Every structure is written in structure tokens, then in C-alpha cells.
Amino acid sequence: MLSTFQYPKFDYVRPPEIAEGRDGHCPVVIVGAGPVGLSAAIDLAQQGLRVLLLDNDDTVSIGSRGVCYAKRTLEVLDRLGCAEEMVQKGVSWNVGRTFFREEEVFNFNLCPEPDHHRPGMINLQQYYLEDDLIKRARLLPNLEIRFRNNVIGVTPDAEQATLRVETPDGAYTLSADWLIVADGARSPIRTMLGLDIDGKIFMDRFLIADVVMKADFPTERWFWFDPPFHRNQSVLLHRQADNVFRIDFQLGWNADPEEEKKPENVIPRIKAMLGDDREFELEWVSVYTFQCRRMNRFNHGRVLFVGDAAHQVSPFGARGANSGIQDTDNLVWKLKLVMDGKAPATLLDTYSDERCYAADENIMNSTRSTDFITPKSAVSKTFRNAVLGLAEQFPFARALVNSGRLSVPSFLADSRLNTADSDVFAGNMIPGAPMDDAPIATADGTQWLLGAVGNRFQLLHYVPDAGALDAASAQALRGLIDAPIAVEAIVVAERGTAPAGLTTLIDAKGRVRERYDLREGTSYLVRPDQHVAARWRALDLAQVRAAVARATCNA
Known part of the structure; x- marks a missing residue:
């Protein structure tokens, strides 16, 4: 086991279905208590559903596995009530550096703008992330977790999905109105249902070595092409919590995984990199290959696939868990509306459409990174090395360097849930965009824009002085809460307090106005997952209601 982490062992509890000799039912059943399944469960339970x-x-993931968690994922986890502990424990970073042989040739900053709550990335071992998520989940009375409950059969029909579940006390039958499948890349449930997953496996192997050592390396991502300590291959270094450093060594396709994992073969590689004088302790070693593939659709009637069960990418770019948690962010609000009878089941088709688009974007970027890192021919390698050699001096070459385009949220610009602009705007906050954060002040002490939005439809309406909001606009904004799908109105202002019944958000540094191109009267409709649904230069109640109907497939 690990020297820096003691694995919890969660109790198995005899299910009531076995104790009482009956079948069970729950509105939503989720299979898989990794980061993605736990995020889905917490989100649904926070919104009042029984899960x-x-x-x-009966424990968290073995080995550090996932390492990097992106700014957007942290913003989702903030909404789930557990990001702060992760950020405090993890290693925050924004800067990545790429080296070719002995020279730095390229660097980037994931968060070059000031005044964002969360960093571009944190590095945190996956077992810590899961442990924090389980602690959060156990605070929610309508969320039950059953460990050592293995799903051995699934039978879906038009009204529900029926599961057969094996336990140490025998098997029982359980039905669900909706089944969310988060059981990982090999997904037994996907196999049980005979569903497709298409893509390719890349012909290369990488060694992961997690080592414990004291080093004053900057909290940055370092990537080497053809370094002197590992010629003709690549190496990646990340610092994690507890002075654990993740080192990835490219091995080549012909490497023997079992031989490469032996300490007598790993330790010399690390010493060649760090020097003989650096003391370190091996924490975890594994060898992996990688693949890029996805299902054709993520929703199949009453069965919904998320995370690695739906799509997989190579680890370069930190797109696995980040993408999976963003799947749940997209899915849960739509499922809640469908279950509440406020939206048709076709809204779940847009979950598949939007997240298939995001998966394709991730696969494209991951494939390009992999092709650059592991050239498939001598000609490709010559081109790659020429680009790296030019990158130190020439900006055009830097744009071609690809050591892993890091995870960013998808701009869902072509989503059918958007209402297209009818007015002219500047900036990036187009319909379909994930919202930018900014510092704010509210009466309840909220300090960040994304801390004030989410989980429901909201309309942000800008006026310089909230206290001077005209009576007609105030009445119109109050009326949104009584719409078939309620919309919370928020007045964004530089000063003042909005009339009774309206929330006031003070743009403390002018960043909201700047990032959203706000002028007096500008309104933004935002979705429960903090994506922009529509925007206008003037408030029109009919337009807002039409946009909400479109965003919920009620149009």
C-alpha cells in the first residue's frame, strides 16, 4: 500500500431487499462510485431526488490514477460543496513548460487573466478526490451508497431499468426509473447491453512512477521531448499532494510491461532524471497504453452513460475525469426537469448531443497530442523535432508544439438549446459558452459570480445603480419566478440595492461588466449548469420565456 495515504474500508451493509426478502426500487440508481458517479449522485441528491x-x-481508487483537475471541474465541485478541501489539499498551478533536449522551447499559462476564484489546474491524487466526494455524499440524507454491491444484470424497458445485484449475502432485484452508468472504461453494463464503443488504441506504452521526495521544483507542469536522461522518448512531471511527484516515461510499444514495472528497472530511470544524490521512495508504479473512443450515443432509453463508460481519451491533457464530471453537470439538471414533468424526455437527447460534441472535441485534441508526442513514422518525428527546434525563437512554431492540450470546457455554440443573438456583443460569452467567473459582492457574502449562479435558470440583468431600477423592469423580473419553469432574476450593478424580491449582485471590480460586455439593460439567461442560453440588450419578458422554453425542449 501507499506510505502517504491510508485507504479507508467502507462497511458493507446487508441490503433491506435481502433482509426482508423483497424487490427494491429507487427513482435514480447510479452504478460506479468513482469521481463521476459520486458527482452525479451528489448533484441529484442536492436537488432533492432520492438516489x-x-x-x-469497498474503498477508493487504488493508486493515484487521475491527477489533474481543471478550473471548470473545480467550479462544478464548488457547486457540489466540496472543492475547497480539494484545492487546499492539492497543488495549484497555471504554468506549463515544454523542453526539447536541454532547452525550454515553449510555455503557457492556463489562467492569464486576473480575478478568477479557481486556478487553471490542481494536482491531487484521485483517492483524495474520491474520499472528499464520499464524505460530502454521506452528508446528504436522500443519498444511499451501497459498497460491495455488484451489478450482474440489467434489463431495461420503456418505463424503467431492472437490475440484478450480487452481494456477500446473495443477490437481489432492484428497479430504477433512471439508471446512470458510471462503471468505467470497461463498463460491464455497456457490455451486458451489447452497446457499441468505437475508436482506436495507440501503439505506445508509458510508465507511471509516483515517487515521494522533497524537492523545490516550481508548482508547474514540465514536459520533455528527447531529454538527455531519456533519449528519443518523452517525460512528464507533475507535483501532487504529500510531496508525491508523478513521472510519466514514454517506453515504446515493444516494452514489456511486467519487466518495466520492476523496481530494479524503474529506479535507474528516475535516478538518471533526478541525479544519484536525490533521495526518493517509490510510491506507485504502473504501465499503461491509451485509447480514444466513444459510444455513438450516451442515452439509451432509461439508461444514461457518463464518464469513461461513455468515452475514453489518452491521459495527455487531463480530459478523463474532468470530462466525466462535466458530463454529470450537463445531465443532472435535464434529468431533474424530466423527472419533475417540466420537460419532455427528448431533453435527454440534448445531453447526448452536447456531450458527444464535447467528447469528439476531447478525442480530437487528445489524438493530436498523442500523434505529436509519439510520432508514427521517421518523417513525422523529423517534422516534430524541427518544430521543437524552431519553437524557442519563432512564435509560429510554438503554436504547433503539442505536449497535451489541457482540458477546457466545451463551447456549445451549435446546441439547439441556445437562442441565437439578435444584438451585437463583444467577448466570449456567446450562447452555449461556459460562464466566466468574476469577483462580486452580495448581501449573503458571496464573493464570486459562479458562487451565485447554478442549479436553476437565472436571468442576469445589468443596470449601473440597482436602486434606480425602474418599476416596470422590476415587476417584469419578479414575474419570471412564476413562469412554468421558474427563473430567478438577479440584478447586476455597480452600486445600490434592487427592489424587494430581487437579488442584487455588485460587480466589485467591473469584471462582470467587462467579461460579459454589459451595458445598461443587458440581460443574460443562464442554464443550471452555468452555460449561457441567451442574451439581449433590452429586457423583454416574452423573449426570456421563449428562450427558457427552447432551452428545455418545451418550444
Whole structure:
């Protein structure tokens, strides 16, 4: 086991279905208590739904596995009530550096703008992330987690999905109105249902070595092409919590995984990199290959696939868990509206459409990174090395360097849930965009824009002085809460307090106005997952209601 982390062992509890000799039912059943399944369960439970989460194990993930969690993922986890602990424990970073042989040739900053709450990335071992998510989940009374409950059969029909679940006390039957599948890349449930997943496996192998050592390396991502300590291959270095450093060594396709994992073969590689004088302790070693593939659709009637069960990418770019948690962010609000009878089931088709688009974007970027890092021919390698050699002096070459385009949220610009602009705007906050954060002040002490939005439809309406909002606009904004799908009105202002019944958000540094190109009367309709749905230069109640109907497939 690990020297820096003690694995919890979660209790198995005899299910009531076995104790009482009956079948069970829960409105939503989720299979898989990894980061994605836990995020889905917490999100649904926070919104008042009863949720049952099944997992075939009784602890968190073995080995550090996932390492990097992106700014957008942290913003989702903030909404779930557990990001702060992760940020405090993890290693925050924004800068990545790329080296060719002995020279730095390229660097980037994931968060070059000031005044954002969360960093571009944190590095945190996956077992810490899961442990924090489980602690959060256990605070929610309508969320039950059953460990050592292994799903061995699934039978879906038009009204529900029926599961057969194996436990140490025998098997039982459980039905669900909706089944969310988060059981990982090999997804037994996907196999049980005979569903497709298409893509390709890349012909290369990488060694992961997590080592414990004291080093004053900057909290940055370092990537080497053809370094003197590992010629003709690449190496990646990340610092994690507890003075654990993740080192990835490219090995080549012909490497023997079992031989490469042996300490007598790993330690010389690390010493060649760090020097003989650096003391370190091996924490975790594994060898992996990688693949890029996805299902054709993520929703199949009453069965919904998320995370690695739906799509997989190579680890360069930190797109695995980040993308999976963003799947749940997209899915949960739509499922809640469908279950509440406020939206048709076709809204779930847009979950698949939007997240398939995001998966394709991730696969494209991941494939390009992999092709650059592991050239498939001598000609490709010559081109790659020429680009790296030119990158130190020439900006055009820097744009071609690809050591892993890092995870960013998708701009869903072509989503059918958007209402197209009818007015002219500047900036990036187009319909379909994930919202930019900014510092604010509110009566309840909220300090960040994304801390004030989410989980429901909201309309941000800008006026310089909230206290001077005209009576007609105030009445119109109050009326939105009584719409078939309620919309919370928020007045964004530089000063003042809005009339009774309206929330006031003070743009403390002018960043909201700047990032959203706000002028007096500008309004933004934002979705429960903090994506822009529509925007206008003037408030029109009919337009807002039409945009909400479009964003919920009620149009």
C-alpha cells in the first residue's frame, strides 16, 4: 500500500431487499462510485431526488490514477460543496513548460487573466478526490451508497431499468426509473447491453512512477521531448499532494510491461532524471497504453452513460475525469426537469448531443497530442523535432508544439438549446459558452459570480445603480419566478440595492461588466449548469420565456 495515504474500508451493509426478502426500487440508481458517479449522485441528491449509488468495491481508487483537475471541474465541485478541501489539499498551478533536449522551447499559462476564484489546474491524487466526494455524499440524507454491491444484470424497458445485484449475502432485484452508468472504461453494463464503443488504441506504452521526495521544483507542469536522461522518448512531471511527484516515461510499444514495472528497472530511470544524490521512495508504479473512443450515443432509453463508460481519451491533457464530471453537470439538471414533468424526455437527447460534441472535441485534441508526442513514422518525428527546434525563437512554431492540450470546457455554440443573438456583443460569452467567473459582492457574502449562479435558470440583468431600477423592469423580473419553469432574476450593478424580491449582485471590480460586455439593460439567461442560453440588450419578458422554453425542449 501507499506510505502517504491510508485507504479507508467502507462497511458493507446487508441490503433491506435481502433482509426482508423483497424487490427494491429507487427513482435514480447510479452504478460506479468513482469521481463521476459520486458527482452525479451528489448533484441529484442536492436537488432533492432520492438516489442509490452502487459500487462493487469497498474503498477508493487504488493508486493515484487521475491527477489533474481543471478550473471548470473545480467550479462544478464548488457547486457540489466540496472543492475547497480539494484545492487546499492539492497543488495549484497555471504554468506549463515544454523542453526539447536541454532547452525550454515553449510555455503557457492556463489562467492569464486576473480575478478568477479557481486556478487553471490542481494536482491531487484521485483517492483524495474520491474520499472528499464520499464524505460530502454521506452528508446528504436522500443519498444511499451501497459498497460491495455488484451489478450482474440489467434489463431495461420503456418505463424503467431492472437490475440484478450480487452481494456477500446473495443477490437481489432492484428497479430504477433512471439508471446512470458510471462503471468505467470497461463498463460491464455497456457490455451486458451489447452497446457499441468505437475508436482506436495507440501503439505506445508509458510508465507511471509516483515517487515521494522533497524537492523545490516550481508548482508547474514540465514536459520533455528527447531529454538527455531519456533519449528519443518523452517525460512528464507533475507535483501532487504529500510531496508525491508523478513521472510519466514514454517506453515504446515493444516494452514489456511486467519487466518495466520492476523496481530494479524503474529506479535507474528516475535516478538518471533526478541525479544519484536525490533521495526518493517509490510510491506507485504502473504501465499503461491509451485509447480514444466513444459510444455513438450516451442515452439509451432509461439508461444514461457518463464518464469513461461513455468515452475514453489518452491521459495527455487531463480530459478523463474532468470530462466525466462535466458530463454529470450537463445531465443532472435535464434529468431533474424530466423527472419533475417540466420537460419532455427528448431533453435527454440534448445531453447526448452536447456531450458527444464535447467528447469528439476531447478525442480530437487528445489524438493530436498523442500523434505529436509519439510520432508514427521517421518523417513525422523529423517534422516534430524541427518544430521543437524552431519553437524557442519563432512564435509560429510554438503554436504547433503539442505536449497535451489541457482540458477546457466545451463551447456549445451549435446546441439547439441556445437562442441565437439578435444584438451585437463583444467577448466570449456567446450562447452555449461556459460562464466566466468574476469577483462580486452580495448581501449573503458571496464573493464570486459562479458562487451565485447554478442549479436553476437565472436571468442576469445589468443596470449601473440597482436602486434606480425602474418599476416596470422590476415587476417584469419578479414575474419570471412564476413562469412554468421558474427563473430567478438577479440584478447586476455597480452600486445600490434592487427592489424587494430581487437579488442584487455588485460587480466589485467591473469584471462582470467587462467579461460579459454589459451595458445598461443587458440581460443574460443562464442554464443550471452555468452555460449561457441567451442574451439581449433590452429586457423583454416574452423573449426570456421563449428562450427558457427552447432551452428545455418545451418550444
